[in-house]
Amino acid sequence: DAKTTQPTSMDCAEGRAANLPCNHSTISGNEYVYWYRQIHSQGPQYIIHGLKNNETNEMASLIITEDRKSSTLILPHATLRDTAVYYCIVRVLVMDTGRRALTFGSGTRLQVQP
C-alpha cells in the first residue's frame, strides 16, 4: 500500500504562498493523490485531488511530479483561516472485503502567521 510522508509542521506568513510537500514514492499507477484539511473543532474538508496532471481549483493548486513520487499543495495567498492540519492521502486498500478507502496519516500542521 502506498504510504505518504509529510512534514509535521510548517509556518507561513499571511498573504504569502503556502507550499505543502508530500512524498508518496510507492504510489501505484492508478492511485490518486487527495488533499484534505482539518481546521480545529471541525471535520476534515476536501481540497483537491489529482492523478498525474497538475490541478487547480478555487481553493488551491496541486503539483504532481512527473514520476508521481511526490506532490505539493499550494495555497496561493494564505490567510489566518487557512491555519489547519493538511492531509495528503492516496487510495489504499484497508477493508477486508477489498473495498478501497481513504487512509489519513498524521498530516502537516500549517500555522499562518499575521
Add this chain to the structure above:
Amino acid sequence: ETGVTQTPRHLVMGMTNKKSLKCEQHLGHNAMYWYKQSAKKPLELMFVYSLEERVENNSVPSRFSPECPNSSHLFLHLHTLQPEDSALYLCASSQARGSEPQHFGDGTRLSIL
C-alpha cells in the same frame, strides 16, 4: 455548511450507558462512513455503508454497532464503552463508496467516564 450534520456535538456517558450518535446527509450521496479520531492518532476508518450494504472493519469492537436505515441517515449505537473509546467520531459521505472526495460532518466529541 458541509451538508453532513452530526448530533450531538458533545456527549458524556458512563461505561454502562447506551447511547447513539446520529449522522444525516443532504447531498444525495450513496456512501456513508464512520471514523474515529483519537488524540495524537491518525483518523481511523470504522465502517462504510453503500446503499443497503455494510462493509465492516473487523478490528472494530462489537460495542460499536452501526445502523444505516437509508442512504441519508447513519447511526452509531454505543454500549458498554471503555475510557479508551473517548474520541471525536466523524461521519462522512461520498457519491459512491471508496475514495471519492468525502464530505465530513463536524463530529461528536465523546467522553467516557
